[in-house]
Amino acid sequence: MGLISTVLTLLFGGERNVLRETAEVFRENAESGADRAAVVKGQAMAQFAAEFATPEKGRFDRFMDGVNRLPRPALALGTLGLFVAAMVNPLWFAEHMQGLALVPEPLWWLLGVVVSFYFGARHQAKAQELQREVAGAMFKAPQVVANIAALRAMRAGDVGAANPGTDSVVAQSSVEPDANPALDDWRRLRQI
Structure with a gap:
């Protein structure tokens, strides 16, 4: 009993596992590999976040961004508004357009x-x-x-589009063997 206990203590005792350590020489420990991969991915994501981070904008910068986005919608909506004004009140529209002549x-x-x-x-x-x-x-x-x-040539609306030919032609083509290069090679090798 003492010999078995000594061998087991040698293999597994002292917080060691000789079998596992030996196997890890030939095959990576999957759990440890996943831990390392997670650390690498986390570091890569942190690097990307630092690279593409934008500094916090102040109130003035946010205000100017909003002002820069106004001209296109303002011109488009203003033009549509002029069309509406011309239909709703043509005299008012004509009076105000006279100012553009000046x-x-x-x-x-x-x-x-x-x-x-x-x-x-x-x-x-x-x-x-x-x-x-x-x-x-x-x-x-x-x-x-x-x-x-090519698609027009395949139309089934034409007369005889699905005609397989005479029955004798169909019967003859079903009896003739198809070309089989592998079988031909095999036969040629057998004759040698």
């Missing part, structure tokens, strides 16, 4: 420049994106035409 031409030019610079960059980016999409669609056009022609 605006000097250089001021119109200045307004055009401001609006062009403000909206021009966005318009140019969208126009270039549209040109790329149109070019991509034109590149695909020959394939689309070929696909449509």
Whole structure:
């Protein structure tokens, strides 16, 4: 009994497990590996969070962000409002539009420049994106035409579209064996 106790103490005693330690030389401990992977993922996420963090904005910065978002909706809603005003009260609309006739031409030019610079960059980016999409669609056009022609050729509405031929042709094709390259190779090897 003492010998068994000594061997077990040698293998498992003293807070050790020789079998587990030996096995971990050849295979990673799954639990320890998962712990290490979790630490690595946590460190990577902390690094990404630090990289993409934005400093807290003050009241003035938030106010200016809001002001920068106003012109497009204001112009769009204002234009729609002018159409509504023209329909609801045409005389009022005509009176107020007469005031636009008094605006000097250089001021119109200045307004055009401001609006062009403000909206021009966005318009140019969208126009270039549209040109790329149109070019991509034109590149695909020959394939689309070929696909449509192939689909039209498969229409079942034509007379005889599903005609398999005469019964003798069908019977003959069911008796003839199909080509089998693997079987042909096997037969050729057997003849050698």
